[in-house]
Amino acid sequence: MARMKFLCDADRCIECNACVTACKNEHEVPWGINRRRVVTLNDGKPGERSVSMACMHCTDAPCAAVCPVNCFYTTADAVVLHSKDICIGCGYCFYACPFGAPQYPKVGNFGSRGKMDKCTYCAGGPESDFSTIEYEKYGSNRLAEGKLPLCAEMCSTKALLAGDGEMIAQIYKQRVIKRGYGSGAWGWKTAYRETVAI
Amino acid sequence: MRRTLTTFRTLVAATILTAAVGASSTSFAQQTRDGMNPTGQNPTAESVNEEFLFKQDPKITGRISIPDGKAAHLIQPAGRDYRDFRERWLPWLSALAVLGAVALLGLFYYFRGRILMERGPDTGRKILRFNGFERFAHWMTSSCFIILALSGLNYIFGKRLLMPLIGADAFGVVAQYAKFSHIYLAWPFMIGVALMLVLWLKDNIPNKIDIDWIKAFGGFVGDKHPSAGRFNAGQKMVFWMVIGFGSAMSVTGLMMIFPFALTDITGMQLMQVIHALIGIAFIAGILAHIYIGTLGMEGAYDAMGSGKVDLGWAKVHHDLWVEEEQAKTASGPQLGRHQVPAE
Amino acid sequence: MKAFIIALVVAVAIGTLAAMLLNQQQRFAYQAFTTSGTRVSDPAGHSNLVGPHWNGVTPDPEKPSKS
Incomplete structure (x- = not known):
């Protein structure tokens, strides 16, 4: 099985936010929740870079470890998913997540903030593939259709x-060799405890 | 004349241009290969990179175009440390604290046994120790505390102990209600702590009698009973523990009930760590309090049960307080003026 | 015993009250993280924009008010 990852080439990202829009539209993510976002570093200064960030589907994911109800699970493709039926919305996963991926439908007090929502790598949830209930809770399941996440695809x-x-690291490496520079695979060291050697 | 000048100008301009093009074409020829950057510069020379940003700050923060300020943090590896604390240290620390307290109390019970009431001339007569309102404040705080402690421990041990027994779905429901009770019963608990502070502060100011009481080990060792006022030094310690830990739990708890209202992600992690550490210490301390108030000492429970304690017991354990109460009325043990008889 | 039972009742009452008050001030992400930055359609219809006072119900597409 593949080990699914995201890689954002910051030297190519132009902060168009199409990935954000694609994600929101594909999964009907409500207003105010951003499963994917684009963060601009050194905004307006020389050397400005933008990085598109969502759940990185970490190796040995911290969110899964701290969850007091063990609602997370890792698929055969190493995608980190969770069950909204078991989630109690405690927010520990947000504290542990290095990438700020988990979000909640309500933002006031923590008592009733609802079930956590995060990037599913377009892989749905524990419900059966392509079911309506899966779509309503987690969005569409492109991985089961044999497609990759829409944000990256478009x-x-x-x-x-x-x-x-391995494959996306290879693509990135070739790019770096060809053009002669690259600012690295953002977040890989934190998420996967490895980086793309250039 | 004019034409000459124009021709001259054109010549000069042409020369400069040719020179410029010649100069640049040399470097162009050196650098340009298919796909290479035509300027010959490395555009990342000035660009930010992860390693450099982490040297400046433990978390990388940028600008975002969405109104959710939390999303501006790109990477915060401190989440891994938080996870280390919560999953590696906290379960062991809390097991040690809670089971350690139970074990110590068990040992104490085994060696010292129940502290029995000494029979005396006043045995059987009653004196009011806590009025109805005081007992109300105590029981409101304590019943909330028990629920808060259990639902708090559920955050740590639920998935380890309860979940394998009842299954993930049932445990999800239990944990959801445990969370609701934790958030909402925190409010009567906080009110209770504040009430107890107001009610008992004046009797809990440490003084010289306490030093003698501690020097005599509170009478736990030996047969002598050091004198004490309404509260002895041990009870004062429980009082100040409840006030201190209670307010620390309230502050950190409120910060977590309203997440990110006053602090950022680092602050939230810190709040959770403090809340958990003080919480387990609080539970261990209260276990000792429950022990001595019920099983550990005969006659002590009546103080919070009916509110009236045995006069003989009171004279032994709180001699100065009994004298004070009796001095209020000339004719022996009675109810204080403002105290309402319970039941 | 009476004090104990009253304490339990009051604790539950305060807890319920706290729950009601806290849930009243609870805001959805679409309310909290809304800007007035974008407006795509006619403002009178206000169905396209989830504004700060949106109650979750999409209003009927009534006739746009002339202004």
Whole structure:
């Protein structure tokens, strides 16, 4: 099985936010919840870079470890998913997540903030594939259709890569060799405890 | 004349241009290969990179175009440390604290046994120790505390102990209600702590009698009973523990009930760590309090049960307080003026 | 015993009250993280924009008010 990862090539990302829009539209994510977001570093200064970030589907995911109800599970493709039926919305996963992925439908007091929502790598949830209930809770299941996450698929500059970790690392490496520079695979060290050697 | 000048100008401009093009074409020829950056510069020379940003700050923060400020943090590896605390240290620390307290109390019971009431001339007569309102404040706080402690421990041990027994779905429901009770019963608990502070503060100011009481080990060792006022030094310690830990739990708890209202992600992690650590210490301390108030000492429970304690017991354990109460009325043990008889 | 039972009742009452008050001030993410930055359609219809006062119900597409 593949080990699915995301890689954002910051030297290509133009902060168009198409990945964000694609994600919101594909999964009907409500207003105010952003499963994917684009963060601009050094905004307006020389050397400004933008990075598109969502759940990185970490190796040995911290969110899964701290969850007091063990609602997380990892699929055969190493995608980190969770069950909204078991989630109690305690927010520990947000504290543990290095990438700020988990979000909640309500933002006031923590007592009734609802079930956590995060990027599913377009892989749905524990419900049976393509069921209505799966779509309502987690969004569409493109992985089961044999497609990759929409954010990466429709990235206009192909900055955002999704797919098997080895394969996207290879693509990124070739790019770096060809163009002569690269600012690295953002977040890989934190998420996967490894980085793309250039 | 004018034409000459124009021709001259054109010549100069042409020369400069040719020179410029010549100069640049040399470097162009060196650098340009298919796909290479035509300027010959490395565009990432000035660009930010992860390693550099982590040297400046433990978390990488940028600008986002969505109104959710939390999303501006790109990477915060401290989440891994938080996870380490919560999953590696906290279960062991809390097991040690809670089971350790139970074990110590068990040992104490085994060696010292129940502290029995000494029979005396006043045995059987009653004196009011806590009025109805005081007992109300105590029981409101304590019943909330028990629920808060159990639902708090559920955050740590639920998935380890309860979940394998009843299954994930049932445990999800239990944990959901445990969470509701934790959030909402925190409010009567906080009110209770504040009430107890107001009610008993004046009797809990440490003084010289307490030093003698501690020097005599509170009478736990030996047969002598050091004198004490309404509360002895041990009870004062419980009082200040409840006030101190209670307010620390309230502050950190409120920060977590309203997440990110006053602090950022680092602050939230810290709040959770403090809340958990003080919580388990609080539970261990209260276990000792429950022990001595019920099983550990004969006659002590009546103080919070009916509110009236045995006069003989009171004279032994709180001699100064009994004198004070009796001085209020000339004719022996009676109810205080403002105290309402219970039941 | 009476004090104990009253304490339990009051604790539950305060807890329920706290729950009601806290849930009243609870805001959905679409309310909290809304800006007035975008407006795609006619403002009178206000169905396209989830504004800060949106109650979760999409209003009937009534005739746009002339202004």
